[in-house]
Amino acid sequence: MKIGILAVQGAFIEHKYALDSLGVESFEIRQKKDAEIDFDGLILPGGESTVMNKLLRELDIFETLKEKIHSGLPVFGTCAGVILLSKVIANDNFTCFANADIVVERNAYGRQLGSFLVEGKFANNVIEMSFIRAPKITKAGKGVEILGVVSGDIVAVKDKNQLLTTFHPELNTNIVHKYFIEMVVNRR
Numbered sequence: 001m002k003i004g005i006l007a008v009q010g011a012f013i014e015h016k017y018a019l020d021s022l023g024v025e026s027f028e029i030r031q032k033k034d035a036e037i038d039f040d041g042l043i044l045p046g047g048e049s050t051v052m053n054k055l056l057r058e059l060d061i062f063e064t065l066k067e068k069i070h071s072g073l074p075v076f077g078t079c080a081g082v083i084l085l086s087k088v089i090a091n092d093n094f095t096c097f098a099n100a101d102i103v104v105e106r107n108a109y110g111r112q113l114g115s116f117l118v119e120g121k122f123a124n125n126v127i128e129m130s131f132i133r134a135p136k137i138t139k140a141g142k143g144v145e146i147l148g149v150v151s152g153d154i155v156a157v158k159d160k161n162q163l164l165t166t167f168h169p170e171l172n173t174n175i176v177h178k179y180f181i182e183m184v185v186n187r188r
Helices: 013-021 032-036 049-058 062-070 080-085 175-187
Strands: 002-006 025-029 041-044 075-078 086-089 100-105 116-122 125-131 136-140 145-150 153-159 162-165
Touching: 002 013, 013 025, 013 175, 025 032, 032 062, 041 062, 041 080, 041 175, 049 062, 049 080, 075 080, 075 175, 080 086, 080 100, 080 162, 100 153, 100 162, 116 153, 116 175, 125 175, 136 153, 162 175
Parallel strands: 002 025, 002 041, 041 075, 075 162, 086 100
Antiparallel strands: 100 136, 116 125, 116 145, 145 153, 153 162
16 A cells, blocks of 8 residues: 655645554655556645645646546545645635535634644544644535534544545544545555
8 A cells, every 4th residue: 555645835744654653655746757656545734725736736746636536546635635625615716626525714713823732533533633724614515424523613524535634633643544544445
């Protein structure tokens, strides 16, 4: 099993460390030739979603990854990755992969200084959740499985081949990465 991690901007190395702790092989996707090789799952990390969207297109990676995601490749988006996968961004006028049937609001918890750590439930596990300039999932479509809610806000969902968390599990736990790896194994 090999997991590709988008590494054009953002917190990608922490995902590699989480996968390393699980004994899962990973590699960084930095250019088109990286996106074109065969791999079993994809991680879209946190970072700045508008910059990532721009770089995906400038580096000619976008169409290749979009095709893989829309064809059912398991994908795990955290924070900015959620924005990239969302069909609708309520407070912005762009979309990227637009595959997850959710509505998000960018920077919903405020600026960097508004970041916080809280314990919450993810798929029946209590874990620490780090929110850093995090988006909110304000609406989940039919068929979207809600995996986590904190203070009434949806913070984790699964939509077909997509796992999305508005928090950064790579900073505190590998439980969410284990869940993603199970999705990858079940697809194979």
